[in-house]
Amino acid sequence: MVLNDYFCKTCGKIYTDVHNEWCIFCQINDIEQNFANWTSGNEKVDETIQEMQLKIGNITDIIFKWVPYGQFINIKKIGKSTFTTVHSAIWTDGLKYNFEKHEWERKSNKRVTLKCLYDLHGLKEIKSYTIAILRGVPKIYGITQNPDTNDFVMVLQGRIYCEKCGDKYTVLKFKWCKPCQINDLKQNFTNWTSGNEKIDEFIQEMQLKIESSNDRIVEWIPYNQFNDIKKIGNDDITTIYTAVWINGPLEYHGKNKKEQERIPNEKVILKYLYNSQNNINEFLNELKLFLNYRFNFPTLCGVSQNPDTKEYIIVHQDGSYCKDCAGAFTNISDKWCKPCQISVLKKNFANWTSGNEKIDEIIQEGQLKIKTYSDRIIEWISYDKFKNINEIGKDDFAELYSAIWKDGTLYYNSGKVGLIKIPDNKVMLKRFYNSRDITNEFFNEVKSSINKNEICGISQNPTTEDYIIVYKFNNYCQKCGYKYITYGWCKTCYINNLKYNFTTWTSGNKKVDEFIQEMQLNIKSHNDVIFEWIPYNQFNDIKEIHIDDFTTVRSAIWTDGPLCGYNYGYILKRNFYKKVALKCLHNSQNNTIELLNEVKLYSINKNDKSNIRIYGISQDPDTKDYILVFQDSYCEKCGKTYANANAKDLSYKWCNPCHIDNLKQNFTNWTSGNEKIDNFIQTMQ
Template identity: 45%
Template sequence: MICNNLYTDVDNKWCKRCETHVLRKNFTNCTSGNEIIDDFIEEKQLEISKPQDIVFEWISYDKFVDVKEMDKNDFSTVYLAQWKNGPLYWDEKSKKYIRNSKEVVLKYSHNLQNVDEFLNEVKTYLIKFKIYGMSQNPDTKDYIIVLQDENYCIMCNYWYTDVGYKWCKRCETYKLKKNFTNWTSENEIIDNFIKEKQLEINDSQDIVFDWIPYDRFLGIKEVDKNEFSTIYLALWKDGPLKYNANIRDYVRTPNELIKLKCLRELSTFYKRLLLFQNTTNEFLNEVKRFSLVNTYKIYGISQNPNSKEYIIVFNDYCKKCDKTSAMLLHRRCNSCLTNHLKNDFILRTSGNKQIDNFVQEIRLKIKNYDDIVFEWIPHDQFNNIEQIGKGGFATVFSAIWKDGLLRYDTSKDLYIRNLNTKVALKYLYNSQNITYEFLNEVKAYSVNNSGNILKVYGITQDPNTKDYIIVLQYAEGRNFEYWLFNNYKYFNWTNKLKILNNIISGLKEIHQKQMVHRDFHVGNILFDEIFVIYSNVNLYISDMGLSREVDNIDKTSIYGVMPYVAPEVLRGKSYTQAADIYSFGMIMYFVATGRQPFYNRAHDGLLALDICEKVSRPEINVPEAPECYIDLMKKCWDTDPINRPDATKIEESIKLLCNSYFDHNSINKDYEIEKQFKEAETYRRTKNLSVPNNINLDTHPQAVFTSRLLNSFTNDLKTECIDLMY
């Protein structure tokens, strides 16, 4: 409007010519007083090309308040601070730049008062970090880089190992190494072992293994004893080191109740087993063995100064019953937790002995305090019931569960309910005569709180039809196809790979438990949110064992979505983990193209025959997907199940693709892979952004993408299909 040229960004009514003119006009309002720095800042400001770009600034030091030191090394110190008026950002409503107070990171560069050296460091940081600008401490004259607090560790310039907690393995192990001289057991072998254990930490939640002086324990009380060891209960005055994300450092949690395992006659015992010769080595091997065969947290090692016995310090203590051999669930043993559930919560009964026994069996499987407490839930507990989906064997509704899910409150040390929990209700057709075999499949994955597997909360029954209903975790984003329709603009190759990585992680978890999904397709991949939020996409694998007729015990029945069913299964062979991998290959096709496999064909006997005999697969070529991606996908849908990679190998392959394409600090980077993905992304942007990523393509009227019984299409395959493998 002002310069009579077209807007650079029409939607935001943003004009590069006009906005850079305003910036140039206002530049003299805040300068560093150093001509070289001011020229650099002005140059960066004039580089903005869209309204979302950061406006680089010189920021007067008095604009920062609540400055707190977060980290330090020999070369720099990092602080968190509140920038009072905050950075300039484009407001879409007012169509102008405004400011809002913001928390920022200040990186002081020590002994770097030479302007050229400082600007070289700034240029290096601009490659990886979002930088708001520069400042200078008026007292020390140290130059300061002002950064957005995001995914990179500012101290070492590498990605945080744990982005959520801003935890960097490289920096934390460096600090532990520097601290090695501040403690000693006075035994070189023990010291080296502890150092080795400390440097093995890979996560912010990992325990920092310690040498703990014996005088740090209070109230030592014997609680158990056998031929080889004595167990004591004690209070550890200092407590273990735990990472505090708020201050980004390790702090001790004092007065931790712990167990001490003192090993008596260790040398004689192990010599008898002909395993070890040296007492110290025997003890350390016992520590390793103890940590492998138990789920206890081992905090470290100590030594009784009088008896010279070495001690394993661990956290196995049930404050309700003082048991030492129980698996602990946040200070309660398994037995105490299940008794608590029995005594404090009236077990609702279904009136069906088989169902009630089934619910009890699942409850007895609880092994962790965050495991799901499976329940029989009266149908009148649900309101606001609305249909959200329909398949071949069930209809799915959303609902509000009035009492809500039972969860263990660690602060109160008891189970409480999450009132008005939103859930999904899966009404199973013709399930009045539900089979025990079907219930066993539900039981197989109904307790563990797995990250990428949809949680099962319980079971209920429709009072009118008497059909049974599985009560499931509600996924707001619904299934993959629904989610993609709402997110096609953001479905770039970075998000595609992140989603595939989540899916294969969930499938690997299923396979590691020696289970098979048997109906793996995009309709059974559900999303936590409808829209992409900050590129973080949480998803769940659903319907393990639930996509079939509930009252059918015929093991020769073939269920599924035909394009996702492996050829050997269509021919009557058993479902295997390799069959799931074939299905994953078809999911890779959907991720790459936005199209369902064989969307343009009738899903009938001819398609089944083509899949088996003619080895028909959906068409896809470079540049629609990178060649390396297509190669992996084709390995997954190989006709011979023996040739398909397992879930672990696929996960490794996908991580290599991720590392090569968007993890710029990875040491396992393949530049050819990066090049292929960049070309595919360019193709995606030019071809697919104008339509919902091929979703509106004409689907054949006889293409069915819900699970159903397929035997009527496959009965002739055993005789008509050339048997190449069996």
């Protein structure tokens, strides 16, 4: 891609979406130019439509529209109520984004939902829909008007209301309606029974607790539904079998998961409880554990009974029990059984040795400390398993190398249900000087890295006989070899890089330069803004917001934008075309002390949402006044900062004084026709 491709062919600014050559400035320009070409006939509605149109931020976002009612056909009421205000319809002039071609195309049979707005206060509801792609939130395309009733109507995504009951779907993605599902289950209560009233009640209670289309519908399953029953193990109170459930569970499946169907021949686990037919209360207590959702608990499919022994059976989804020991998995979603894992590792103790008893013990202890399936399993790694060994750094106790570990780390793979190795792992070798006799530095570091589960294993240099700790490479800076403080961020190299840059800029004032350098060297985390000297020619589109005796506040676009991140741990990255606020301190050219004190009032931490973030200092080339550059945090209407007691998060740009003013002005624009009601509504607002 040549550099030219980054810039909009029409306006010359950098593309908002370079890949799709989409420019938000030109898009908004188009939208604004088009304002004159349509009207709803109502000023308030027009304003809302314009506001929604200007919310666009991506090429895939919907351009909100005023839609003539004539573009809808097949308009059908949804739900049984005569008062319903929701209809389904086909939009003959709809649009659809083609993700393969990266463009919007016509769709003459687009299914939509039309929802009536009773009055203009209802316009607020528009905000609960989205023009972007937002999971679980229905899309909104525009507003139309029913010519018969003159009601304004929202044009929404199709199939968001249940066609049976007319309520919104509980789970939009699967078109799942909880009230209708529960209704169906209730209607079915008379069609099955376990023969025991208390067990029936439990199953009914479980069925009515269903919360989403993903939840299993717990059922009474007749024993003749099971085939291919095989014992896998037992203890004093239970026996575990695998079996095939002939009809299988009710599930949403298929490409769009819109139909609820049985999945036949589903593998399940049968858990027999000895003598449960004579001990119903104990059995019920066991079942009641399933009434509350518990993390990492086997999924319950239903309850059954052996017709010969009359023993009750708990039916679980397959994959919740270990086939080797018949115990429930320690981690069900990854099918990991800790007792079995430990016994495999123990059996293997005889197959390797470091040649040193103490080192063997450390490694064995480390292996048995495994807590979860994703823990790295520490090993003895013979030195000839490494290739491409390169020195990258050293300190008083150790030397650091990068290397390729030919076999790679041992770890648990749930897909293959067992231990596997990923070859050609990049690793970091830390060789401790004179560690042949196991120095304290070496021993302490091994212990602490085992506890943090950072260690891949221990090795030994065959020439020096020094012991080596083998770490995963990703935790270390590729430049200096030291450990990242924050993942992927090397403070040492980052600060060195800033220092290196000191010669590339100057404010022209030694005190100011020193202050900025000090601010840069004092950053504590990768979330800190790099405070900098910003030449005034970096600012464009400068607008005055507020002026008083001491200061002038302007908004501007900062071309290069603030330093916002890093590549490879230390290479600085910028956030181009950032809107910022410029606060010019009148007559500050000779008063640097006051200037620098003011800087300290602001925050440099990006996670600090309640304080105004400062980016740097600039200077007006004409007046020589110093300018503080900070976050876009001034209300452009009234010139006050958004920061006030109520503003918890400045990024909301919520200006309380302006909001109240707005409401007050509106008092004259409407009336309920009754003075008392008007007064009431005004005080509520």
